[in-house]
Amino acid sequence: MVRRAAGAVALMAAFAAAFAPVVRAQSLARLTVQSFTRAADTTSPKIDLPFHLILTLRVRERVDQIANLDLPMLAQLELLGDERETTTTPSGTLYRETITVVAHTAGTIAIAPATLQAIDARDGKPKQWYTNGLNLRIAGPGPQVLRTAGFIVRQVAIALLWLLLWLVGIGCVVLALVLIFRRSRRSAPVVVAPPPPRAPLPVTRSPREWAQDALTVLRAERSRQAAVAVRSAIWRMVGASDGETLGDVLSRPGTNAPTTRALLVALERSAFTYDADLDAAIDDACGALERFIESAS
């Protein structure tokens, strides 16, 4: 449940980042950008170990907040948190955004640059600034030190378990001796050792979880951009890519269920219908998502 909630928050944050360009007002702030960079606190993060992406912006002006700052979609990472801090000093403003993320699959992840749109105070022209892009290599299991530490912890746990079993065994023997001593005819109670802890399941999202997250997003943000983003997410859920049409997706195996087809058609409508019909189309899409979730449970 906690994982699902975190997933929904992550998806909403990702969508919010994707919608930022649309929310952008035409009136841009006048800024003298001194630096605009992004870094990760590690260049080779490990699977399932959270790490941070840090965005730093220095401007000469003293401003309360930074607008028109767009972050790229972090589709291959799960978003765990987003912390923003704006520090104003006599020499200007330092904006720092720390995004906590975690990767669940190994491989190389290329993160597109973040962008800032503002009017350059130096020449009065509207411009767009880019941070550097990031290439992160997500490593598999941890380093040798961690593996050794894990091995030691496992050995200690096994030793403790054996000790516990010995104590239980000795206790049983003592109890049996006591019972025999008392000439009792009752048999000794069976003592069962506790089962070893289960290994955690790999992180895979079921279609139901995808749909629940999509429904959360669509209910929270009833806009065209949300509809398009949810359509894209459901496209990926059924194994389709963004460049495919509805016809392509409906011809894929695995989209034969009536609830799936109705969902795909409803999302297509919400992505392409005219503005006056958008509310009704989103209601239709939410209904289709609810029916899909119901059928998937």
Added chain:
Amino acid sequence: MNASRTPNDLAVALGQTIVGQSGVIEALLLALLSNGHVLLEGPPGLAKTLACRSLAAALEGEFKRIQFTPDLLPSDIVGTRIFDQRESAFATVLGPIFANVVLADEINRAPAKVQSALLEAMQERQVTIGPQSYELPDPFVVMATMNPLDSEGTYALPIAQMDRFLMKVNVGYPSSEDERQILDRFAVADTQPVRAVATLDDVRAWRAQAHAVHIDEKLKRYIVDLVVKTREPSKYVDYGASPRATLALAFLARGRAFLDGRDFALPDDVRAVAGHALRHRIGFNYRLTVEGMNADTVIDGMIAAVPAP
């Protein structure tokens, strides 16, 4: 107008007479809804004439057929002025182009000046005879046919004139099953006339509704990207489609969405009509023929290379 009548009623009525040519029927309806003209290319005997005649009958409209020959004159199409001896004055005789559905059969058999007269009338939707201009009827749809098998003694249409056609449809042979149905239906009796299922007013109303079909910004970008793709350097293409192709794609996508009962277009609509709108507007070079390639295969590759929104 009777609001309950839809273009699909027309499609059903045409489908009862024309077997195995659903693509032609859809093309005729799209041309009607988009107020454009169609170039039909296919061997003889594939019910092209029957389809046009049936369309006019189903609309209670007027149908005229012009057989293009090398000795045809522009006045044979648009009309002429003749001297009336009784009145001692010139009188105007309107040509066969004054009809709602005009079949220009084997358009490439007439010389360039006759082709130009027809294409100019198609574009302007009026003709000038002597001192006076005459409006052509509305709706006015020209279905021009070309036979790809017998090209001796023909005058090929230049690309600039082909561009005037909203769409080009390749008419293929029907399937075996369809051909058996044709045998069952027509070998034992004469062709049954198509009953009128709509009026010309209906067509004008549908056209207005189709014109109002919404095309999202993402879809507009997709249409432009598709047309721009045809202009990229390619082994088989000398020059790509004109901006008229962009407009044609949008008109046809709207028409297809309307036929499907939607008031907004989808990427699937654009993809479905892209071949019709592009195939006669792209200048393919000799390599296509030398290497035995098919123009439609190249166009399909171009369409597949542009990701849908």
